[in-house]
Amino acid sequence: MVIEDDILAKICADKRLEIARRQAVTSIEELKRQIKDVEKPRGFGRALMDAAAAGRPGLIAEIKKASPSGGMIREHFDPAALARAYAAGGAVCLSVLTDQPYFDGSPEHLKAARAAVKLPVLRKDFILDPWQIYESRAMGADCILLIMSALTDDEAHSLEELARALDMDVLVEVHDEAELQRALGLQTLLIGINNRNLKTMVTTLETTEKLSCTCPPDRFVISESGIKTHEDVLRLRKVCVSGFLVGESLMRRADVTAAVHELLGTG
Numbered sequence: 001m002v003i004e005d006d007i008l009a010k011i012c013a014d015k016r017l018e019i020a021r022r023q024a025v026t027s028i029e030e031l032k033r034q035i036k037d038v039e040k041p042r043g044f045g046r047a048l049m050d051a052a053a054a055g056r057p058g059l060i061a062e063i064k065k066a067s068p069s070g071g072m073i074r075e076h077f078d079p080a081a082l083a084r085a086y087a088a089g090g091a092v093c094l095s096v097l098t099d100q101p102y103f104d105g106s107p108e109h110l111k112a113a114r115a116a117v118k119l120p121v122l123r124k125d126f127i128l129d130p131w132q133i134y135e136s137r138a139m140g141a142d143c144i145l146l147i148m149s150a151l152t153d154d155e156a157h158s159l160e161e162l163a164r165a166l167d168m169d170v171l172v173e174v175h176d177e178a179e180l181q182r183a184l185g186l187q188t189l190l191i192g193i194n195n196r197n198l199k200t201m202v203t204t205l206e207t208t209e210k211l212s213c214t215c216p217p218d219r220f221v222i223s224e225s226g227i228k229t230h231e232d233v234l235r236l237r238k239v240c241v242s243g244f245l246v247g248e249s250l251m252r253r254a255d256v257t258a259a260v261h262e263l264l265g266t267g
């Protein structure tokens with residue numbers, strides 16, 4: 001097996017080629033026309049904050065078929081059924097992978113999942129270009145992800161501004177102190193701390209433990225990746241974490257509703 005020394009750099013290089021190809025087929029004007037027919041965004045951040053205000057953990061349950069670190073995660077894969085099962089278990093929001101080459105995802109997965117439930121949906125992809133912001137809204141995304149390690153400050157600011165102009169929320173993802181400080185310069189209150197290093201794929205919850213409490217109290221901290229058990233959730237709640245982005249450990253279970261109950265300790 002070939003181990004890429006920087007998987008994120010490879011993914012982003014491929015993504016830029018993909019964007020150029022897709023832009024040549026579908027113009028921003030065409031995307032703007034499509035956006036007119038799409039339901040308006042559902043308030044992703046609002047749903048998380050309402051859960052927190054009610055004393056509930058804000059679970060963002062992820063729909064993901066495969067990943068570079070986990071290989072094939074779920075063979076039997078029906079995004080609409082998974083969305084309903086997650087909602088029944090008590091997920092507050094959904095996250096759907098739309099990147100095809102590395103995660104076997106698709107915009108169709110997002111559309112099907114979102115149509116099946118009332119929950120707000122995060123588009124999980126590598127967003128590098130304004131064209132993708134219009135594309136996100138056109139496919140129905142309620143929130144987009146901005147990965148600080150893949151963007152300059154100027155890029156992050158202008159992508160955020162455009163997402164907000166289209167009424168979407170922004171989840172900004174960080175993995176170290178320097179990225180966190182840069183992320184705090186954005187307007188969004190939603191700070192995701194990725195426990196997985198996207199350059200090496202090494203995952204540890206200590207990443208959240210180290211960074212979360214240096215986040216100003218007005219920010220909503222979401223711990224991402226490698227969360228497997230109710231004990232993990234309790235451990236993270238001790239360090240100012242209000243949101244939990246969980247994919248693989250739920251996706252590997254046949255009964256994802258039961259898996260969500262176990263994770264939240266509501267089973």
Ligand SMILES: O=P(O)(O)OC[C@@H](O)[C@@H](O)c1c[nH]c2ccccc12
Binds near residue numbers: 062064124126226249
């Ligand atoms: O499947 P996990 O370990 O529960 O992780 C979910 C989510 O955090 C992960 O899919 C993720 C976090 N940031 C990303 C950026 C791109 C692609 C994927 C991700």
